Amino acid sequence: MSRLSKDAVAVQQAGTGTGFELFPSVHVAGGRVVHLVGDGQVPEPDRSDPVAAALAFQDQGATWLHLVMAEEDDGGFDLPQARRIIEALTIDVQLMCRSGVHDTATLERVLATGCARLNLGRSALTDLPWCAEAIARHGRRIGVSLPVHLTGHGPRLAGPGRGTDAGDLWKALTVLDEAGCTRYVVTDVSREGSLSTPNLELVAEVCRRTTGGVLAAGGIATLDDLRTVAALAPHGVDGALIGRALYSGAFTLAQALACVATGP
Numbered sequence: 001m002s003r004l005s006k007d008a009v010a011v012q013q014a015g016t017g018t019g020f021e022l023f024p025s026v027h028v029a030g031g032r033v034v035h036l037v038g039d040g041q042v043p044e045p046d047r048s049d050p051v052a053a054a055l056a057f058q059d060q061g062a063t064w065l066h067l068v069m070a071e072e073d074d075g076g077f078d079l080p081q082a083r084r085i086i087e088a089l090t091i092d093v094q095l096m097c098r099s100g101v102h103d104t105a106t107l108e109r110v111l112a113t114g115c116a117r118l119n120l121g122r123s124a125l126t127d128l129p130w131c132a133e134a135i136a137r138h139g140r141r142i143g144v145s146l147p148v149h150l151t152g153h154g155p156r157l158a159g160p161g162r163g164t165d166a167g168d169l170w171k172a173l174t175v176l177d178e179a180g181c182t183r184y185v186v187t188d189v190s191r192e193g194s195l196s197t198p199n200l201e202l203v204a205e206v207c208r209r210t211t212g213g214v215l216a217a218g219g220i221a222t223l224d225d226l227r228t229v230a231a232l233a234p235h236g237v238d239g240a241l242i243g244r245a246l247y248s249g250a251f252t253l254a255q256a257l258a259c260v261a262t263g264p
Helices: 006-014 050-059 079-088 104-111 128-141 169-179 200-209 223-230 244-248 253-261
Strands: 021-029 032-037 042-045 064-069 092-097 117-120 142-151 154-158 165-168 183-188 213-217 237-242
Touching: 021 050, 021 079, 021 253, 032 050, 032 244, 050 064, 050 079, 064 079, 079 092, 079 104, 092 104, 104 117, 104 128, 117 128, 117 183, 128 142, 128 169, 142 169, 142 200, 154 169, 165 169, 169 200, 183 200, 200 213, 200 223, 200 237, 223 237, 223 253
Parallel strands: 021 064, 021 237, 064 092, 092 117, 117 142, 142 183, 183 213, 213 237
Antiparallel strands: 021 032, 032 042, 142 154, 154 165
């Protein structure tokens, strides 16, 4: 285990001071870190080793990691790789399997990796009764990712295939809330990986309509973007996912943690 820098230790000990958590993202495909952009999820290969990338974020002061495992050629997920990453860390890991977990057997195998939370995604959203059952069985270990398309017919959930639809966002949110979901990740898919500013209106509206905690994702490009998201903390935004901005060098995780620790 690599040693934390003095600055990172200070940030960890102080916390953000706002109850607002940052989740640096590591997306893994083919055993390497990749970057995903928009609804098409086109990988931009990065030569980083996933364990090294995760440890680097931990060293900078992360208290959570958002780990995304892409579907392999055989249709499954490299869960041994996910377990290696999780076991290398001392911080909590929020795990998501790209294209989604949508059956109980796979759900149990993914939870067995030791992740603190599993986020259900696009495939699961096509079967809301099954999502409700998973939430009822596992409680706070289950979160739900809400990938949103904004259309002329209102906000819609993106389905598991490119350009597919998983239904009305607000109807799904009602079902998931009634099931007891305590954590959502809200993404305007048109801004995912785009560094084009986050969709604050969408995030705020989800907060108004749910009793669950909300993590904002997609579009965060600058520390100012991060401050505007953190300013929604009193309204139910518990944190933010940040990915491409970190890899592009727009700012470091230590800088981001210091930014939200001082408040908006």
